[in-house]
Amino acid sequence: MSAADPSISGTYKGLKLTNTLTRTKEEFRAIDDGNVRLYVCGPTVYDFAHIGNARPVIVFDVLFRLLRHLYGAENVTYARNITDVDDKINARALRDFPNLSLNDAIAKVTQKTADQFHVDIERLGVLEPDHEPRATQHIDGMIKMIELLIDKGHAYIAETADGGEVLFDTVSMPNYGGLSKRKLDEQIAGARVAVENHKKNPGDFVLWKLSSADEPGWDSPWGRGRPGWHIECSVMSEHHLGKVFDIHGGGLDLIFPHHENEIAQSCCANGTERMSNYWMHNGFVQVEGRKMSKSEGNFFTIHELLDTENFGGRKWPGEVLRLAMLMTHYKEPIDFSVRKLEEAENLLAKWPELIETDAAPSADVLDAMKDDLNSAAAIQALHGLAGEASRNPEKLAEYSASAALLGLKPVAADMSGVDETRIQIAINDRLEALNAKNWAEADRIRDELTSQGILLKDSKDSETGARVTTWDLKR
Numbered sequence: 001m002s003a004a005d006p007s008i009s010g011t012y013k014g015l016k017l018t019n020t021l022t023r024t025k026e027e028f029r030a031i032d033d034g035n036v037r038l039y040v041c042g043p044t045v046y047d048f049a050h051i052g053n054a055r056p057v058i059v060f061d062v063l064f065r066l067l068r069h070l071y072g073a074e075n076v077t078y079a080r081n082i083t084d085v086d087d088k089i090n091a092r093a094l095r096d097f098p099n100l101s102l103n104d105a106i107a108k109v110t111q112k113t114a115d116q117f118h119v120d121i122e123r124l125g126v127l128e129p130d131h132e133p134r135a136t137q138h139i140d141g142m143i144k145m146i147e148l149l150i151d152k153g154h155a156y157i158a159e160t161a162d163g164g165e166v167l168f169d170t171v172s173m174p175n176y177g178g179l180s181k182r183k184l185d186e187q188i189a190g191a192r193v194a195v196e197n198h199k200k201n202p203g204d205f206v207l208w209k210l211s212s213a214d215e216p217g218w219d220s221p222w223g224r225g226r227p228g229w230h231i232e233c234s235v236m237s238e239h240h241l242g243k244v245f246d247i248h249g250g251g252l253d254l255i256f257p258h259h260e261n262e263i264a265q266s267c268c269a270n271g272t273e274r275m276s277n278y279w280m281h282n283g284f285v286q287v288e289g290r291k292m293s294k295s296e297g298n299f300f301t302i303h304e305l306l307d308t309e310n311f312g313g314r315k316w317p318g319e320v321l322r323l324a325m326l327m328t329h330y331k332e333p334i335d336f337s338v339r340k341l342e343e344a345e346n347l348l349a350k351w352p353e354l355i356e357t358d359a360a361p362s363a364d365v366l367d368a369m370k371d372d373l374n375s376a377a378a379i380q381a382l383h384g385l386a387g388e389a390s391r392n393p394e395k396l397a398e399y400s401a402s403a404a405l406l407g408l409k410p411v412a413a414d415m416s417g418v419d420e421t422r423i424q425i426a427i428n429d430r431l432e433a434l435n436a437k438n439w440a441e442a443d444r445i446r447d448e449l450t451s452q453g454i455l456l457k458d459s460k461d462s463e464t465g466a467r468v469t470t471w472d473l474k475r
Contacts, residue, residue, distance in 0.1 A: 007031055007244065008277070013070045015370045017247070018331060020255060020279040021179055025372055028278065030246050036067055036076045037245035039237040039276070041254055042132070044083040045113040046092045048301040049120060051321075051336055052251070052285040052292055058322055058407075059282045059330040059373070060249045061126045065405055066369050069361070079131040079240040081233060082117075084110040085139075085226055090215060102214060120302040123318035125407040133236040135227070139218045141235040142227045145269050146207045146220075154268040155207055157222060158198040166208040166222055171201050173264050179279060180256035205261050207231050230261035234275075238266065248276035252283055283333040312338035319409055320345045326375040326406060347379075349455055349472055351386040352396065354409055359397035361405045369405065378406060390470075391459065418473065423454055427469050430456075434467065 010030030018025045030036045040060045043049050049057075060080070067076045084106075093105035100108065146166055149155035154172045157164055170176045170184060177184055184203055206228035211217030217224040237245065243266070250259065259279065266275040284291075287298040304310045305321060323344040328334040360366075362385050368378035382402050389399035403409070426445055433441040446456055449471070457470050 009033075010036075013370075014367075015066070015070060016372050017278055017280060018372050019277075020281050021274075023181075026278070028246075030071070031244065031277065033071060034075050036071050037241040038064060038067065038076070038078045038247045038249065039233075039241055039245060040078075040080045040129075040248075041233060041250040041258065042080040042082050043113075043117055044086050044088065045110045045117065046086060046089040048113060048303050049117050050292065050299060050301050051287065051305060054121070054124060054302050054321065055285050055325055055330075055334065056249065056251050056282050057121050057126055058124060058325045060280075061407055062326065062369070062375060063247070063249070063280070063373060064127060064129070065407060066373070069366075069405060070370075077131070077241065078129040079133065079237065080129040081236050082114055082132060082134045083229070083232060084114070085135040085216070085232065086229065102216060106216060116303055120306065123306055124302070124322050125318060125409055127407070131240045133240060135232040135236070138232070138235045138239060139227065141239060142231045143208075143218075143220050145231060145235055145265065146227075148269045149207065149265065152268060154264075156200065158200075160198050160210075164210055164222060165206055165225070167199055167204040168207055168261065168264060169200060170203040170205070170264065173268055176203075176264055177260065179263055180260045182256060182260075205230060205257065207265070230258055231265055233258070234262050234265040234269070237262075237275075238270070243270040244272050244274060245276055247278045247280060249280045249282075252281045255279075255281055280330075282330045283328075286333060286335045288337050289335055312341065316341055317345075319348060323348060323379070323408060326408075327379060329376050330373050346455075347383060348408075350390075350457065351383075351403075352390050352399070354400040354403055355396050357397040357400045359401040361402040362398055365402040365405060375406065378402075382406065382408075390457075423449065423471055427456065427471065431467060431469060 008029050008031055010033040012027050012029055015028040016025050017028050038060070040056060042057075043053055057080075060078075064076065064078045089106055089109055090102070093100075093102060093109045097105035097108050146155060149168065150157070150166070153169070155166055155168050158167050184201070208220060208222055208225050208227055208231075210223050210225040215226070217226050237248070248259065248262075263275045267273065286292065287300065290296055290298055292299050300311050302321070305316050306318060307315060309315060320341055321344075324336070324340045325334065327340065327344060334340075362381060364381035365378045365385070368374045368381055371377070382399070385395065385399045385402055389395040426449055430442050430445040433439075433445065449456060453473055455472050457472070459468050459470070460466065461468050
């Protein structure tokens with residue numbers, strides 16, 4: 001893909017993104033500057049979203065904000081789906097609501113978990129996407145795409161012990177595996193439903209699977225059944241963004257098989273060379289240095305982190321969770337730990353309260369974000385700007401606009417019950433100790449205030465050079 005590609009008419013606005021398709025950092029040019037389109041794979045709503053799910057939600061929310069800044073909010077369309085057809089959902093429904101019909105039980109599970117997902121990510125400062133399609137809303141479109149794949153020789157009907165299913169024929173696509181760079185003979189089935197030895201090729205994957213009487217299903221030319229996982233996103237993205245769009249995002253674990261199979265379905269059905277021009281993937285999340293799993297006892301949902309004391313013995317504000325995620329570049333693995341959250345919280349405690357403004361963000365923050373969403377460098381620049389804003393109110397607007405670009409909204413500390421007179425007396429006593437070079441006493445006073453949630457910040461008066469100490473509450 002190059003600037004000369006006739007499918008791309010957009011201009012270069014300084015944004016560079018790492019494209020998984022080419023494994024290089026590329027200059028981003030939209031197909032159409034007036035219609036920039038982004039699709040991200042959302043949650044499968046069988047359980048509350050965990051902290052690993054939060055990372056792509058936050059990463060691509062930042063990208064959404066950046067695109068809106070560069071192209072204008074009215075010229076950017078963001079679609080993030082909800083998967084509400086899945087065998088894991090069926091199993092959870094049977095477990096949690098055994099006395100209900102399966103359809104009613106599934107509705108209970110998906111509604112509860114989707115509602116909690118929306119509540120959780122709102123507290124993480126995430127904007128609503130322009131479209132949030134659900135798989136169950138697009139069954140007809142999936143059936144039509146499968147029919148098209150069969151007609152074009154890219155899919156076939158296979159008889160199974162359960163009656164039959166429709167499979168994608170991976171050998172029918174010469175460049176299958178281009179995203180993951182896997183050779184066809186090395187690939188696994190990659191379906192969320194069981195497959196047998198009835199496939200033509202080991203890598204063939206399910207497009208449609210028949211449902212038993214006690215499983216959810218829809219009528220189709222191949223019998224009552226349900227779609228495979230991959231066909232869902234191919235159809236939903238095309239419905240809202242078109243046959244070829246600008247950016248497709250998700251977690252690193254989705255490159256294969258999910259995104260690889262999306263490309264196969266979409267390109268073969270639509271006769272296009274590509275499904276999306278740029279593919280972006282965020283790195284994995286570990287918790288306290290270990291892979292997150294329930295068996296390890298380190299599996300935490302967003303809801304638990306926000307509203308219980310299960311992680312580090314306390315609740316964590318949404319803006320702290322968000323900042324902690326952004327302190328690591330999105331492509332890199334992240335070790336999510338109490339220490340990292342405390343580091344993020346301490347940063348926020350030092351930053352002044354935001355103000356409403358129409359000002360432009362700092363050039364340093366914007367340049368960092370345009371360099372492949374380098375949020376770590378942007379936060380470093382924002383921290384310096386926050387210090388300037390603390391000393392110079394004229395910098396508050398630029399600081400606030402820069403923070404807003406990252407979706408960061410430091411919360412003002414609760415001043416109720418704070419004895420400001422007592423704090424100022426302690427600060428004066430510490431200054432006297434410092435002037436007398438009584439370092440031990442000065443440190444004792446600082447430590448005592450810190451233990452009470454009061455953070456001190458030393459600076460110099462710009463005119464006299466005298467030491468000036470200010471304070472803030474630890475959030």
